[in-house]
Amino acid sequence: xxxxxxxxxxxxxxxxxxxxxxxxxxxxxxxxxxxxxxxxxxxxxxxxxxxxxxxxxxxxxxxxxxxxxxxxxxxxxxxxxxxxxxxxxxxxxxxxxxxxxxxxxxxxxxxxxxxxxxxxxxxxxxxxxxxxxxxxxxxxxxxxxxxxxxxxxxxxxxxxxxxxxxxxxxxxxxxxxxxxxxxxxxxxxxxxxxxxxxxxxxxxxxxxxxxxxxxxxxxxxxxxxxxxxxxxxxxxxxxxxxxxxxxxxxxxxxxxxxxxxxxxxxxxxxxxxxxxxxxxxxxxxxxxxxxxxxxxxxxxxxxxxxxxxxxxxxxxxxxxxxxxxxxxxxxxxxxxxxxxxxxxxxxxxxxxxxxxxxxxxxxxxxxxxxxxxxxxxxxxxxxxxxxxxxxxxxxxxxxxxxxxxxxxxxxxxxxxxxxxxxxxxxxxxxxxxxxxxxxxxxxxxxxxxxxxxxxxxxxxxxxxxxxxxxxxxxxxxxxxxxxxxxxxxxxxxxxxxxxxxxxxxxxxxxxxxxxxxxxxxxxxxxxxxxxxxxxxxxxxxxxxxxxxxxxxxxxxxxx
Numbered sequence: 137x138x139x140x141x142x143x144x145x146x147x148x149x150x151x152x153x154x155x156x157x158x159x160x161x162x163x164x165x166x167x168x169x170x171x172x173x174x175x176x177x178x179x180x181x182x183x184x185x186x187x188x189x190x191x192x193x194x195x196x197x198x199x200x201x202x203x204x205x206x207x208x209x210x211x212x213x214x215x216x217x218x219x220x221x222x223x224x225x226x227x228x229x230x231x232x233x234x235x236x237x238x239x240x241x242x243x244x245x246x247x248x249x250x251x252x253x254x255x256x257x258x259x260x261x262x263x264x265x266x267x268x269x270x271x272x273x274x275x276x277x278x279x280x281x282x283x284x285x286x287x288x289x290x291x292x293x294x295x296x297x298x299x300x301x302x303x304x305x306x307x308x309x310x311x312x313x314x315x316x317x318x319x320x321x322x323x324x325x326x327x328x329x330x331x332x333x334x335x336x337x338x339x340x341x342x343x344x345x346x347x348x349x350x351x352x353x354x355x356x357x358x359x360x361x362x363x364x365x366x367x368x369x370x371x372x373x374x375x376x377x378x379x380x381x382x383x384x385x386x387x388x389x390x391x392x393x394x395x396x397x398x399x400x401x402x403x404x405x406x407x408x409x410x411x412x413x414x415x416x417x418x419x420x421x422x423x424x425x426x427x428x429x430x431x432x433x434x435x436x437x438x439x440x441x442x443x444x445x446x447x448x449x450x451x452x453x454x455x456x457x458x459x460x461x462x463x464x465x466x467x468x469x470x471x472x473x474x475x476x477x478x479x480x481x482x483x484x485x486x487x488x489x490x491x492x493x494x495x496x497x498x499x500x501x502x503x504x505x506x507x508x509x510x511x512x513x514x515x516x517x518x519x520x521x522x523x524x525x526x527x528x529x530x531x532x533x534x535x536x537x538x539x540x541x542x543x544x545x546x547x548x549x550x551x552x553x554x555x556x557x558x559x560x561x562x563x564x565x566x567x568x569x570x571x572x573x574x575x576x577x578x579x580x581x582x583x584x585x586x587x588x589x590x591x592x593x594x595x596x597x598x599x600x601x602x603x604x605x606x607x608x609x610x611x612x613x614x615x616x617x618x619x620x621x622x623x624x625x626x627x628x629x630x631x632x633x634x635x636x637x638x639x640x641x642x643x644x645x646x647x648x649x650x651x652x653x654x655x656x657x658x659x660x661x662x663x664x665x666x667x668x669x670x671x672x673x674x675x676x677x678x679x680x681x682x683x684x685x686x687x688x689x690x691x692x693x694x695x
Contacts (some may be wrong), residue, residue, distance in 0.1 A: 137162075138169055141176065149183035149362045156180055169343035174205035182217045185364025185401040191217045208244050215251055220365050221403025222442040224259050231255065237552070243284070246275030250287040256443065259292050261481045266295045286315035290330050293337060300483035300516045302341045302523065309334035313350075328357040330365040332373045339373075340484065341523050344381045344555045351377055356655055368397040372409050384416050384559030384594050385631035389667065407433040407441060411448035418452065419558065421460030426452060442675035446473050446490030454492060459602070467496040473660065474509065485587065486513045487529035495536035495566075506537035525554035531565045541570035541579075548583060561590035565603040572612035580612050588614075595624075627687050629671045637664040642684035 141155035156177035163170045174197055181190030188224035190692035194214040211234040218227035231252050242247070253268035260512060269291040279508065285505075312330040331354035338347035351373040358366030377388035394409045410433035418426035430452050433443075443449050450473030456605035457466035470493040477485040490513040497506040510533040517523070517530035531547030534540065544567035552561035564587035571580035584607055607614065623629045633654075640650045647665065651658040665677070674680040 138173070141180075142645045145176070145180055145183070145318055147361060149180040150185075151362075153177055153180035153184055153186070156213055169267065175210055178210060179213050182213050184362055185397070185403075187217050187220060187365065188402045191221070208234075208240065209444075211237075212244075212247065212251070215255075217246075219251075219255060219360050220405075224442065226256055227255055228252075228259075231386055241503060242283050243277065243279040246272055246279055247284045247287075248279055249275060250284045250291070255290065257291055257298075258444075260482075262295050262298055262481050265291055269295070271333070274385065282315055286330055286556070288313045289315065292381040293333055297333075297337050297340065298484050302337060302520050305337045306334070306341065309337050321506040324479075328354040328363065328370060330354075330359070331357060332369055335373050336376065339377045339380060340555075341520070342525050342554045344377050347377050348374070352655060353507060359657070364397055364401050365403050366402065367657065367659070368394050368403055371397065371659070374660075375409060375412060379412055379416070380558075380593055381555045382590070383631075384420075385667070386633050387412065388665035389633070389660050392666070393657060396659065398465075405444055406443060407436055407449055408434075411443075411452045412556055414452040415448070415455065415686060418455045418459065419591075419594065420598040421455040422598040426459070427456045430456065436442075444475055445485060445488070446482065449483035451488055451492065451618045458492075458496070459598075462501065463496055467493070470496065471505070478512075483512070486516050487526055491529055491532040491563075492535060494533040498537050498539070503537070504684060509517040510534040510537040524550050525559065526552060528556070528559060532559075532566065535570070536566060539570060539573075541567060541574060541576065544570050545579075545583070548586070557590050558594060558596070561587045561594070561596070561599070564590070565599075565606065566604075568612060569590070569606045569610040570608035572607060575613060580610075581614065584612060584614060601604070625671050625673070627672055633668070634664050634668050637661060638668050638672075638680065638684055641665065641668075642681055644681065648660075 137155055137159055138161070141152045141159065144155065145152040149294045156173050157215035159169065160177055163173055174193070176191050178193040178197060181187075183190075183194060191214055194210045194217070198210055198214070209398040211230060215227050215230045215234065216281065218230065220543075231248065234248055235245070235252075249268055250272035253265045253272055256268060257265035267286045272288040273292075276282075276288060285499070289308045289312035293305045293312060296305035296308060298301075307567050309330065313334050316330045320693060331350045335347040335350035335354065338344075351370060352372065355367060355370035358364075358370050371390045371394035375394065378384070378390060391409045391413050395406070397403070398406050398409075410430060414426045414433070415429035417429045430449070434451055434453075436448070437443065454466040454469045457463070457469065470489050473485070474493055477483070477489065484510075490509050494506045496510045496511075497503070497509065506674055513526075513533040514530040517526040520526050528547045528550035531543055531550055535543035535547055544563060547563045548560065548567050551563055554560070554635060564583040568580045568584035568587060571577070571583070584603070587603055588600055591597070591603070604614065625640075636654060640653055645653065647661045649659050650661045654661070665680075669675070669680060672680065672683055674683055
């Protein structure tokens with residue numbers, strides 16, 4: 137049974153945990169197998185997503201005097217579980233105890249240094265994370281420890297990405313992925329973290345197609361090793377990519393899947409996907425719905441929770457405040473987030489926060505702040521000349537700071553060369569208002585129509601209505617008819633992805649079979665099916681199949 141559990145642990149940690157649990161009962165502590173069974177049970181609980189139970193058992197075993205052979209793996213696993221939960225201070229405390237051990241080998245010490253670098257990164261200490269990752273790289277090279285070397289490269293990629301050094305970040309991330317794929321050791325977390333980090337860097341650099349492929353690979357790696365926490369972060373990465381590519385229904389399905397996994401596993405860092413949900417709600421339904429969606433994230437932060445990217449929560453909070461005509465508080469939120477990022481060197485967040493901050497600062501009469509922010513965003517764009525969306529963000533920030541319609545038109549053109557559809561629409565809306573104010577109504581009407589077309593694609597009714605109001609104030613009058621948007625309910629309300637899922641449901645495929653057919657997660661399919669049922673008014677899968685059959689006889693949805 138122990139041999140079977142050891143083999144199973146690398147591909148089905150939940151199944152291995154069941155076997156180790158039975159062995160704990162059978163062997164008892166007096167049996168030589170007892171300590172290994174208890175330690176292995178704790179590790180498999182953590183790996184299978186039972187984070188709280190696994191961490192509690194790790195603590196119990198470490199307090200009770202675990203044999204040295206088991207202490208290292210338990211301490212290391214506990215540090216990783218606390219990081220996953222977002223409990224950084226507890227993780228650092230465990231790290232101090234682990235480093236103090238006199239029984240550590242050089243390889244084990246290198247692994248601890250690599251994980252310490254991760255802790256410092258997520259705590260916002262980029263300089264400390266970079267230094268520790270460099271130390272871990274040296275130690276891992278000396279001991280030929282591939283997984284630790286890959287972990288060090290991962291941290292160096294994350295640090296460079298946070299500093300908006302995207303080329304350098306891609307180099308480190310590519311090396312981390314290559315190392316993880318070439319190393320033969322059967323790590324429970326093999327490869328998925330490195331692929332997901334690389335995917336996020338590629339998405340930041342506007343290469344969403346390559347990012348989507350890598351994120352899917354990370355998800356498959358997490359699924360193949362039975363890691364729910366890895367799967368959660370894979371869903372978040374895929375949601376992030378879909379959000380910026382303008383596939384908001386797909387993003388929502390991924391965010392739903394991530395939310396369910398977070399509840400099941402007790403994983404921290406929920407603020408990341410909650411803030412994205414809030415931003416979608418803001419564009420589609422307005423500040424009330426967005427504030428309701430964002431409230432759990434703010435509660436988590438008040439309780440000491442962590443946020444992965446400062447700009448996401450700040451943008452959502454400021455959008456809710458500005459949408460309720462509280463520009464003063466919106467300015468305070470963005471300025472505070474900006475200073476936090478500036479102090480930590482997180483320049484990659486400048487494009488998220490900067491344009492709106494420059495606009496609010498200029499509107500409040502603080503031209504010095506608006507100029508400083510616009511110059512900083514331009515600096516990030518200059519450091520990454522091949523990234524069109526960064527040029528767009530810099531142009532929008534400068535155009536709003538100076539009320540310069542030509543600068544805003546240049547920013548719209550830059551966004552046209554990028555995948556970021558919502559940012560293109562927002563910038564086109566700004567340009568239309570600025571052009572209307574100086575009497576260039578024909579140009580204003582053209583970019584206004586461009587903005588409305590994108591808002592229609594995204595289902596962003598509130599943003600479209602708000603844009604129309606700003607244009608009227610600027611003197612631009614458009615006809616009441618705009619681009620035809622997808623309805624909110626009925627079969628025509630389905631997105632492309634939802635239509636594909638509905639067609640496969642109609643063929644009586646299971647969720648697992650649909651996931652294989654579309655190369656997505658089973659949980660993503662579950663989210664899509666739930667959304668389809670709500671949109672078409674069906675209460676069960678059988679009703680959906682019957683409705684799809686009727687629809688297929690008179691609709692182009694199913695080809």
